[in-house]
Amino acid sequence: MSSKFDKIIDYAVRKGFFWQSYEIYGGQAGFYDLGSLGVLLKSNIIELWREFFVKQHQEFVVEIETPIIAPAIVFKASGHEENFTDYAVECLQCHRTFRADHLVEERLGISAEGLKAEQIEEVIRKNDIRCPVCGGPLGNVYRFLLLFQTYIGPYSPSNLAYLRPEAAQGMFINFKRVYELMKRRLPFGIAQIGKVARNEISPRQGLIRLREFTIMEIEFFYDESNPTCDLLYENCSDEYINILRAEDRAKGIDKPLPISVSEAVDEKIILSPWLAYWMCIAKKFVNALGVPNNKTYFEEKLPSERAHYSKQTFDQIVIVERWGKLEVSGHAYRHTYDLERHIEFSRADLYAIRQLKAPKIIRRSVVKYDKNAVISFFGTKAPQVFKVLASLSSEALAKIVAESKGDGVVVEGIEIPKTIFRVEDVEEKVWVEKIIPHVAEPSFGAERLLYIVLEYAYSEDGGKVIMKFPKRVAPIKVGVTPLVDREPLEGIAHRLFKELKRHYYAMYLEGDSIGKKYAQADELGIPFVVTVDYESPSKGDVTIRDRDTKKQIRVPIDGVVKVIDAGLKGVDIFSLGYPIIERVEDKE
RNA sequence: GCGGCGGUCGUCUAGCCUGGUCUAGGACGCCGGCCUUCCAAGCCGGAGAUCCCGGGUUCAAAUCCCGGCCGCCGCACCA
Numbered sequence: 095m096s097s098k099f100d101k102i103i104d105y106a107v108r109k110g111f112f113w114q115s116y117e118i119y120g121g122q123a124g125f126y127d128l129g130s131l132g133v134l135l136k137s138n139i140i141e142l143w144r145e146f147f148v149k150q151h152q153e154f155v156v157e158i159e160t161p162i163i164a165p166a167i168v169f170k171a172s173g174h175e176e177n178f179t180d181y182a183v184e185c186l187q188c189h190r191t192f193r194a195d196h197l198v199e200e201r202l203g204i205s206a207e208g209l210k211a212e213q214i215e216e217v218i219r220k221n222d223i224r225c226p227v228c229g230g231p232l233g234n235v236y237r238f239l240l241l242f243q244t245y246i247g248p249y250s251p252s253n254l255a256y257l258r259p260e261a262a263q264g265m266f267i268n269f270k271r272v273y274e275l276m277k278r279r280l281p282f283g284i285a286q287i288g289k290v291a292r293n294e295i296s297p298r299q300g301l302i303r304l305r306e307f308t309i310m311e312i313e314f315f316y317d318e319s320n321p322t323c324d325l326l327y328e329n330c331s332d333e334y335i336n337i338l339r340a341e342d343r344a345k346g347i348d349k350p351l352p353i354s355v356s357e358a359v360d361e362k363i364i365l366s367p368w369l370a371y372w373m374c375i376a377k378k379f380v381n382a383l384g385v386p387n388n389k390t391y392f393e394e395k396l397p398s399e400r401a402h403y404s405k406q407t408f409d410q411i412v413i414v415e416r417w418g419k420l421e422v423s424g425h426a427y428r429h430t431y432d433l434e435r436h437i438e439f440s441r442a443d444l445y446a447i448r449q450l451k452a453p454k455i456i457r458r459s460v461v462k463y464d465k466n467a468v469i470s471f472f473g474t475k476a477p478q479v480f481k482v483l484a485s486l487s488s489e490a491l492a493k494i495v496a497e498s499k500g501d502g503v504v505v506e507g508i509e510i511p512k513t514i515f516r517v518e519d520v521e522e523k524v525w526v527e528k529i530i531p532h533v534a535e536p537s538f539g540a541e542r543l544l545y546i547v548l549e550y551a552y553s554e555d556g557g558k559v560i561m562k563f564p565k566r567v568a569p570i571k572v573g574v575t576p577l578v579d580r581e582p583l584e585g586i587a588h589r590l591f592k593e594l595k596r597h598y599y600a601m602y603l604e605g606d607s608i609g610k611k612y613a614q615a616d617e618l619g620i621p622f623v624v625t626v627d628y629e630s631p632s633k634g635d636v637t638i639r640d641r642d643t644k645k646q647i648r649v650p651i652d653g654v655v656k657v658i659d660a661g662l663k664g665v666d667i668f669s670l671g672y673p674i675i676e677r678v679e680d681k682e
Numbered sequence: 683g684c685g686g687c688g689g690u691c692g693u694c695u696a697g698c699c700u701g702g703u704c705u706a707g708g709a710c711g712c713c714g715g716c717c718u719u720c721c722a723a724g725c726c727g728g729a730g731a732u733c734c735c736g737g738g739u740u741c742a743a744a745u746c747c748c749g750g751c752c753g754c755c756g757c758a759c760c761a
Contacts, residue, residue, distance in 0.1 A: 108693060108711085120734065120751045182758065184684065190757045191684075227757095236683085240759075260761090295683075295759055303760060409761085421761055539761035558722065577719060609721035616721090628719055637720080644721070677721075 099416035102548050103300060105559060109618065111135065111548070112301060124297035124305030131618070132544070134569035134599060136308070139383065139543050140287055142566055143310045146379040147372075147536070148285050155283035155312060156272065160264025162289055166254040169241060171439035172263050172432060175256075177402040178240045178292075181214055187230025194235045197223060211235045242291045242305075257291040262535060265313040266432045269444050273315075280446055280531055281316035281368065287540075301541050302420065308540035313428075314368050315531035317448055323359075323367040330374035331356040336391030337408070339363060343396065350391035365406045366427045369534035373425050376410055376536055380422065383543060384550040384564045389413040392425065403431040412546050422542050428533040437530070445528040453523040459492040460518050467514045482506045492517060551619055561619030562642060565662045572658055573615040573623040575603035587626040590636070590651065594624070597655055598662075616641060622658055622667075637675060640667060647672040 107113050110129035116122045128136060148155050169175045181194040194214045198204065201223050209217070215235040217223075225232060242257040258264070265272075265284040276282045287310045297303040316323075337358060338350035353363065355374045364370040373392055380390050392408040400407045403426070410423040433444045463483060469476045482505055483491065495503055495515050502509040551561045563569070574591040576583030587602070594600040601620065603611040608625070615623045623639045625646075630636050637646040638657055649657050649672050661667045668674055 104693075114752085117752095121753080123752075180759065182683085184757090193758065238683095238759080290761090292760080297760085298754070300753095307761070309761070424761060537761065542761060556722095579718095605722080606724090607718060607720090607722070610723080612720080613722040625720070639720085646720080675720085 097416060098549065098552065099414070102545070102552055105552070106132070106548060111544075114300075124294055124303070126301045126304060126541070131569045135547065135563075135567060136540055136544050138567040138569065139547060140308070140310065140540060142382060143379060143538060143540075144285075144287070146375055146382070147310070147312055151283065154276070154279075154281065155285055155314075156276070157285040157287070158265065158268060158272065159286060159288060160261070160268065162258055162291070163244060163246065163255050164258055164263065165246065166256060167439060168263055168267065169256045169258075171435045172266075173402045173435060174241060174259060175239075178259060180238045180240070181211055181235050182238060183215075183218065183235045184233045185225035185228060185230045186233050187225060187228050190225065190227055192226070192232075194218065197226070200226075211237050238295055240293050240295075242293050259290055259292045260537070261286040261288050261290060261309050261311045262313055262428075262432065262537070265311070266436055266444075269313075269315065269433060269436075270442065273446060278447055280448075281314060281321075283312045283314040285310075285312045287311075299417075301545055304541055310538040310540055312372065312536050313432075314372065314534045314536075315446070316368050316534070317446070317529060318366075318429075318532040319448070319529075321367045321532070323371050326359065326367055326371045326374070327356060330371060333374050333377065334387075335373060335377050336387070337363065338391055338393045340394040340396050343394070350393070364408070366532065366534045369406070369408075369425055369427050369536075372534060372536040373408060373410070376423055376425065376538075380410065380412065380543075380546075382564060383547050383567065384562070385412050385546060389550075393419075393421075401426065403428050405429045414546070414549055420542060420546065421539075422546060423536060423538040426535045426537070428535050430530040430532060432533065433530050444530070446531045447526045448529045449526055450524070453525050454527070456522045456524055457519060459496070461491045461495055462516045462518060463514050464516070468510075471511060471514065479508060479510065482508060491515075555616075558613050558616065560616040560641070563619040563621070565621045565664065568619050568621050569599065570601050570618055570620045571598035571622070571662060572600045573603045573611075573620045574600060575605075575608070575611045575623065575625055577608055577625055577627040579604065582631050583626045583628070586630055586636075586651075590624060590626065590654065594655070594658075598658070612639065612644075622661055624654055624658075638667065643668075644677040646675040646677075648675065 109131055111132035112126050112128045114121045115125035115127045144157070148157050166175065169178075182191050183194040183197065184191050195209070198214060198217050202217070202221060212235075218232055218235065223232065224230060241259055244255050244257065246253040246255045265286055268284065272284050273282070288308065289306055290309045291306045294303060294305050297305055331354065333355050334352045335355055335358070336350040336352050338348065355370050358364045359367045359370045364373065377387065377390065381387060390410065390412045393411050395407040395409060406427040408425040409421040410425065411419045412422050414420045436442065437444050465480075468479055472479050486494075486505070491505075494505060495512070495517060498504065498512065501512050503512050503515065504510075547563065547567055548561075551563045553560045553562055565571075572594055574587050574594060576587040591600060591602045601615070601618070603614055603623065605611040605614060612623060619641070621641050623641075625637045625639060627637060630651075635648050635650045636654065638649055638654065639646045640661075645668065647657070647667060647670070657667055657670060657672070660670065
């Protein structure tokens, strides 16, 4: 008995939505090609995401595009080079694979962080750690780096680069530039849609786990001392989302509970209000893709399951037939981690400015030194001393002076008489302060959504497949056909097709019988089919058939586009006042 | 990467154990023609497979053996 998953993959490959890449060379796991319908469906999903996440928030969310290849320093700074690496060890007896670092941590209660493969192996040997399942001896510890590596420039093997495993770093790197363009106002978000690559160890579930996939992400920056999210209460306070909390999961509970978004924030179940807001939008977005609310929930990750940059993470789950659940998006509270790291590694000023309501008085010590005294004391060595003193900030110098005992102050190995320095206390009025914004990140995998849309659209009716795509994402919007393939019906249908192509992806349906043509349209999930029948030549009208009800309306030929437009926007075409033709029962 | 199972027209599959009319059969789909006044599968004809790749055994290999590639399931990782 083939599962729904198999049926859907079958269907999708047969109809040319997607197939495995590099087929003529035997295929390559983790890579899929999209066919024409797949491209249409995916781009409709992306466009809908753009509408929900960017277009509806355009006054403070902007989309950018950055390269896929980045110099190694970027992912050194982001922590990926270090954390996207796993150490594995295999049992020589039962051939099970384990995370070597986890094994050491569990057994010995010590942290294995920062250890190299050989060091972990040494610890395993010394402490005679054996396979936790069968007790067999363990083999060599080996390292997986999940980043794809390459080099920038043909002559520069030293210029190591990585393919990005997430789009986020492109947004963090451009934080300051976009912040300026956004007139230095928080909060704001940077969105990006693009390909990412992860060198997965063994991807197997077809298009569910790919080595290269499209990600749709927002890095949303806000001032955590003033996180108030009016939109949350405006758009989402009445919205309920289903949450499965980490503390419940730890107790073995696996049933998510519905909670209003505002309550989840007030109760500190979701730590970041903006994270909560985007989760609410994510729920609405997934609903628009055809997933009812009782089939999706947010699962909070346990601390051990979270990525290195995250303070709190929720995975958005959609219930699927094959695996029970499938993560379609991740919602991470990245707080200040990434900007801090990039400030540290790049020395760039990635701060935002917070205006204070009242000026802050800052008292601090400033150190001044007597230049003439330096010259008379050090003579020809004086320039060297000035250079050393100038390299230090006033605060740092004040600290050294304050901490020095005796009559001399040692600065960078040079002893300077204390009498040369004069410490003054100063008061400054400050109207702004520098802050590192906090970050809430919603991140979607486009190909997984593509699968979800297929699974939720898939239905069968007496052995016939009907894809009930939401109209917005349906790859082909309208079909045209003559009732029978004869003139003058064919000529009218062809002219209509030509007109419809100017507006939509449309399809001219051919086939043995009208029933077969409708079946063909249903199989592709085409929402509307326009049929030219024997009344059309004299009356100048046609019928429009609705995929889901199979009912038709009679519409003048020049009104067809108007009706289809309305129908695709969600208007019930049967309420437009055109004559309705009830469906004919299937023949036995 | 390791272990188990698998790979035959576009798709599903017969054949494999027990090598030989298998120059690989069928169904769906596809192409051409006929029929057809509203919900697929009526008729006629046609195209389409060096049986995953490479090597070996044999007079003879889709079939037996070895290696590789790919897929599925398990370990680990994961949007």
